[in-house]
Amino acid sequence: xxxxxxxxxxxxxxxxxxxxxxxxxxxxxxxxxxxxxxxxxxxxxxxxxxxxxxxxxxxxxxxxxxxxxxxxxxxxxxxxxxxxxxxxxxxxxxxxxxxxxxxxxxxxxxxxxxxxxxxxxxxxxxxxxxxxxxxxxxxxxxxxxxxxxxxxxxxxxxxxxxxxxxxxxxxxxxxxxxxxxxxxxxxxxxxxxxxxxxxxxxxxxxxxxxxxxxxxxxxxxxxxxxxxxxxxxxxxxxxxxxxxxxxxxxxxxxxxxxxxxxxxxxxxxxxxxxxxxxxxxxxxxxxxxxxxxxxxxxxxxxxxxxxxxxxxxxxxxxxxxxxxxxxxxxxxxxxxxxxxxxxxxxxxxxxxxxxxxxxxxxxxxxxxxxxxxxxxxxxxxxxxxxxxxxxxxxxxxxxxxxxxxxxxxxxxxxxxxxxxxxxxxxxxxxxxxxxxxxxxxxxxxxxxxxxxxxxxxxxxxxxxxxxxxxxxxxxxxxxxxxxxxxxxxxxxxxxx
Amino acid sequence: xxxxxxxxxxxxxxxxxxxxxxxxxxxxxxxxxxxxxxxxxxxxxxxxxxxxxxxxxxxxxxxxxxxxxxxxxxxxxxxxxxxxxxxxxxxxxxxxxxxxxxxxxxxxxxxxxxxxxxxxxxxxxxxxxxxxxxxxxxxxxxxxxxxxxxxxxxxxxxxxxxxxxxxxxxxxxxxxxxxxxxxxxxxxxxxxxxxxxxxxxxxxxxxxxxxxxxxxxxxxxxxxxxxxxxxxxxxxxxxxxxxxxxxxxxxxxxxxxxxxxxxxxxxxxxxxxxxxxxxxxxxxxxxxxxxxxxxxxxxxxxxxxxxxxxxxxxxxxxxxxxxxxxxxxxxxxxxxxxxxxxxxxxxxxxxxxxxxxxxxxxxxxxxxxxxxxxxxxxxxxxxxxxxxxxxxxxxxxxxxxxxxxxxxxxxxxxxxxxxxxxxxxxxxxxxxxxxxxxxxxxxxxxxxxxxxxxxxxxxxxxxxxxxxxxxxxxxxxxxxxxxxxxxxxxxxxxxx
Numbered sequence: 001x002x003x004x005x006x007x008x009x010x011x012x013x014x015x016x017x018x019x020x021x022x023x024x025x026x027x028x029x030x031x032x033x034x035x036x037x038x039x040x041x042x043x044x045x046x047x048x049x050x051x052x053x054x055x056x057x058x059x060x061x062x063x064x065x066x067x068x069x070x071x072x073x074x075x076x077x078x079x080x081x082x083x084x085x086x087x088x089x090x091x092x093x094x095x096x097x098x099x100x101x102x103x104x105x106x107x108x109x110x111x112x113x114x115x116x117x118x119x120x121x122x123x124x125x126x127x128x129x130x131x132x133x134x135x136x137x138x139x140x141x142x143x144x145x146x147x148x149x150x151x152x153x154x155x156x157x158x159x160x161x162x163x164x165x166x167x168x169x170x171x172x173x174x175x176x177x178x179x180x181x182x183x184x185x186x187x188x189x190x191x192x193x194x195x196x197x198x199x200x201x202x203x204x205x206x207x208x209x210x211x212x213x214x215x216x217x218x219x220x221x222x223x224x225x226x227x228x229x230x231x232x233x234x235x236x237x238x239x240x241x242x243x244x245x246x247x248x249x250x251x252x253x254x255x256x257x258x259x260x261x262x263x264x265x266x267x268x269x270x271x272x273x274x275x276x277x278x279x280x281x282x283x284x285x286x287x288x289x290x291x292x293x294x295x296x297x298x299x300x301x302x303x304x305x306x307x308x309x310x311x312x313x314x315x316x317x318x319x320x321x322x323x324x325x326x327x328x329x330x331x332x333x334x335x336x337x338x339x340x341x342x343x344x345x346x347x348x349x350x351x352x353x354x355x356x357x358x359x360x361x362x363x364x365x366x367x368x369x370x371x372x373x374x375x376x377x378x379x380x381x382x383x384x385x386x387x388x389x390x391x392x393x394x395x396x397x398x399x400x401x402x403x404x405x406x407x408x409x410x411x412x413x414x415x416x417x418x419x420x421x422x423x424x425x426x427x428x429x430x431x432x433x434x435x436x437x438x439x440x441x442x443x444x445x446x447x448x449x450x451x452x453x454x455x456x457x458x459x460x461x462x463x464x465x466x467x468x469x470x471x472x473x474x475x476x477x478x479x480x481x482x483x484x485x486x487x488x489x490x491x492x493x494x495x496x
Numbered sequence: 497x498x499x500x501x502x503x504x505x506x507x508x509x510x511x512x513x514x515x516x517x518x519x520x521x522x523x524x525x526x527x528x529x530x531x532x533x534x535x536x537x538x539x540x541x542x543x544x545x546x547x548x549x550x551x552x553x554x555x556x557x558x559x560x561x562x563x564x565x566x567x568x569x570x571x572x573x574x575x576x577x578x579x580x581x582x583x584x585x586x587x588x589x590x591x592x593x594x595x596x597x598x599x600x601x602x603x604x605x606x607x608x609x610x611x612x613x614x615x616x617x618x619x620x621x622x623x624x625x626x627x628x629x630x631x632x633x634x635x636x637x638x639x640x641x642x643x644x645x646x647x648x649x650x651x652x653x654x655x656x657x658x659x660x661x662x663x664x665x666x667x668x669x670x671x672x673x674x675x676x677x678x679x680x681x682x683x684x685x686x687x688x689x690x691x692x693x694x695x696x697x698x699x700x701x702x703x704x705x706x707x708x709x710x711x712x713x714x715x716x717x718x719x720x721x722x723x724x725x726x727x728x729x730x731x732x733x734x735x736x737x738x739x740x741x742x743x744x745x746x747x748x749x750x751x752x753x754x755x756x757x758x759x760x761x762x763x764x765x766x767x768x769x770x771x772x773x774x775x776x777x778x779x780x781x782x783x784x785x786x787x788x789x790x791x792x793x794x795x796x797x798x799x800x801x802x803x804x805x806x807x808x809x810x811x812x813x814x815x816x817x818x819x820x821x822x823x824x825x826x827x828x829x830x831x832x833x834x835x836x837x838x839x840x841x842x843x844x845x846x847x848x849x850x851x852x853x854x855x856x857x858x859x860x861x862x863x864x865x866x867x868x869x870x871x872x873x874x875x876x877x878x879x880x881x882x883x884x885x886x887x888x889x890x891x892x893x894x895x896x897x898x899x900x901x902x903x904x905x906x907x908x909x910x911x912x913x914x915x916x917x918x919x920x921x922x923x924x925x926x927x928x929x930x931x932x933x934x935x936x937x938x939x940x941x942x943x944x945x946x947x948x949x950x951x952x953x954x955x956x957x958x959x960x961x962x963x964x965x966x967x968x969x970x971x972x973x974x975x976x977x978x979x980x981x982x983x984x985x986x987x988x989x990x991x992x
Binding site for chain 1: 517518532533536537542719736
């Protein structure tokens with residue numbers, strides 16, 4: 001008799017092979033593919049996705065899951081739990097709802113682009129209305145099966161195990177605290193010397209060479225990955241074949257470089273997944289919050305820290321033959337610590353970023369609960385911006401039309417950015433307490449101890465822990481905003 | 497009731513999506529993948545290959561093929577014929593033979609590498625013995641099903657529709673004619689001025705820029721393809737996403753450049769496949785002979801022609817800041833027309849290349865028929881080299897151990913190189929007779945008329961014609977060696 005758990009393991013390995021193929025093809029699509037390849041690539045990716053879904057949802061999987069007796073070992077037990085999670089997520093929604101959602105979101109994404117270009121919310125509103133309606137149906141189905149509130153049911157797909165009740169207080173705390181901090185920091189920075197921007201043009205090849213050098217400093221393994229270019233920076237591929245991209249700006253190397261550091265944080269998490277579980281669900285990384293905690297730990301906590309910027313300064317000078325005050329450490333720190341009140345989330349600094357997220361979190365909960373009508377969204381957005389950021393959007397393009405997430409039906413996604421920032425701060429402060437030499441290490445570009453600690457506490461554990469538990473376990477403390485607040489005060493108010 | 501032909505069309509489209517994914521992943525493996533990705537990539541490719549084979553061989557396919565009533569149109573009828581061919585080829589061999597062959601060839605390839613490095617045929621002989629035994633079994637099974645001789649049954653898999661009887665006379669003709677021609681040409685060239693080699697180093701980026709420029713001259717569509725680097729030049733990818741590779745030698749740009757021209761010939765065939773049949777069997781290119789006819793038409797017929805070399809000369813000078821006698825047109829022509837008696841097939845010029853092929857053709861037929869024992873292969877090889885090329889290999893490394901083909905069980909492959917050269921010459925001479933301006937076109941780098949003719953007669957027809965008929969149809973003449981002989985005499989003896 002064939003063992004059910006063994007059959008499941010083989011099945012999930014095959015699914016991993018298909019998904020791994022799709023991961024490389026998706027990277028290729030963004031980084032390599034000529035335009036003419038789009039039709040065939042779309043078909044290949046759709047076919048691979050259909051096959052992956054079919055192999056995950058076939059009726060025998062449910063039988064195997066019911067019968068499976070994994071070996072008495074925490075990894076195998078967690079693996080079975082994660083097999084069940086993957087199967088449940090794939091089977092819980094009726095296929096006609098999945099299809100309606102897919103059609104509605106691809107139409108609404110298209111219309112969103114047009115509406116944004118024309119700054120015309122009325123074009124987008126009916127499409128968003130439809131999408132929100134379907135998201136409500138989806139949330140209701142998930143909520144019933146998993147015994148969650150509708151919002152938590154959506155959130156769970158992006159961040160397994162996370163519940164709104166666990167961070168509502170932290171978000172309210174930040175909403176009350178950050179507007180005042182923002183005022184203080186802006187005032188504080190106004191008294192500092194003006195920032196000097198390094199003058200370009202900056203050769204792309206030199207920017208790439210510098211990016212590779214810094215990725216190596218951070219611990220990225222180029223035997224198991226590459227750096228390329230794409231329109232938007234991202235990390236794709238597989239643990240042993242990590243595909244990281246950035247884009248280069250002739251006139252400014254600083255944002256591309258920090259994008260590389262951010263993506264390297266994501267890639268190091270993937271490269272550090274447990275080697276023995278490459279093709280099994282327990283070997284996967286966790287969702288968005290844990291992933292963002294790694295990218296922000298590298299970008300915001302370590303990457304923009306004073307000791308690391310001091311370490312990088314001579315490398316930047318050398319890479320671009322830079323000279324003069326723009327390359328002074330103090331100036332580079334001012335450049336990378338600049339805080340500004342702005343309309344756009346993706347351009348926001350780390351002081352104001354959570355306020356952009358909290359606005360969206362409040363609005364998307366209200367939309368889902370039907371406490372806010374789609375037609376009233378622009379007004380509610382403007383009100384929220386005034387309340388939280390003390391700034392009013394002059395139009396919808398840079399207001400409620402700026403993000404694609406809702407057009408894609410992704411409700412429950414936004415909080416993970418700020419949960420990731422909270423987790424990054426909490427992890428970094430724990431790392432500092434267990435490794436007092438951390439600032440010295442960073443000043444010398446020595447990332448091995450920090451990476452080893454992350455490998456042990458986060459990366460190498462895969463999904464061994466219960467969902468939502470890994471940050472708490474690594475830091476010995478429930479996730480809250482205290483560490484993030486300490487970090488922001490120390491960085492932005494403590495000294496010049 | 498669902499139409500059987502429609503079901504087949506959908507099934508083959510899905511198989512094309514899977515095979516297309518594998519084509520890009522295989523290119524990535526050679527051109528992009530870091531070493532660490534090898535294990536996961538091997539698994540993904542194996543899984544895609546298993547799925548493709550499973551979807552092609554499932555029992556319902558045979559039922560659909562029996563029932564299918566395609567629309568009354570030559571394309572649909574040819575499509576059904578090619579569906580049947582693909583299914584027959586995939587199902588005719590018992591799966592235990594396929595598995596034994598796969599194990600035996602991967603072992604023999606490994607041992608071949610070692611035996612070649614050590615120049616020790618006795619290491620390789622028992623493995624080759626095993627492989628030949630399995631190839632005999634395979635040939636017998638194919639021969640019985642398809643009503644062919646064992647050799648033709650193997651050949652048919654590489655070049656559908658080709659039969660040994662159709663080219664035995666041409667090969668004997670070449671075997672009798674070329675040794676004398678080779679003597680004459682070598683004598684003729686000895687009286688010419690010495691060839692001067694352009695002096696490097698040649699920057700890789702400049703070689704690439706030049707390669708792209710020349711690919712564009714030839715008609716390669718960069719909206720539907722790319723040029724990259726790999727250890728061995730090849731053309732992969734898909735018709736609308738063609739992935740061509742070359743390698744660069746610091747000290748010599750000439751071979752890399754001609755490799756690009758050769759691969760562009762392959763790629764143009766793929767890019768020109770009928771747009772309406774992208775995912776169906778009738779839209780595929782034909783086998784090795786037709787493919788090699790396109791690469792050799794571009795490399796040997798057009799690429800090394802006097803008018804084209806004259807057109808390229810100023811571009812080469814400009815690309816590398818070249819100067820002096822090495823970049824004179826007459827010298828470049830001598831360089832690209834150099835004929836030498838040599839031991840190694842892959843280094844051979846076009847005068848001696850067919851002799852290397854004919855040697856292998858004779859030997860592999862004798863091995864298959866058991867008229868030649870594996871242990872007697874080194875001696876038979878040396879005898880054949882003396883007879884045909886008037887040169888004796890000093891060892892087996894550069895003798896019967898030089899090629900991987902037999903280690904892979906690829907018997908019936910070698911003739912397609914020379915059949916391709918014969919076809920290239922025959923096609924080019926037909927093109928010249930229907931387009932008298934062809935030499936002038938080449939002198940001005942104007943490839944559009946030649947490409948349009950190839951698109952109409954070869955590329956755009958896919959597999960519409962009966963197997964093995966497309967060259968004959970395009971040239972109005974059965975494939976023979978006459979055009980190749982005329983070409984060689986005109987190029988190598990006519991003038992200095």
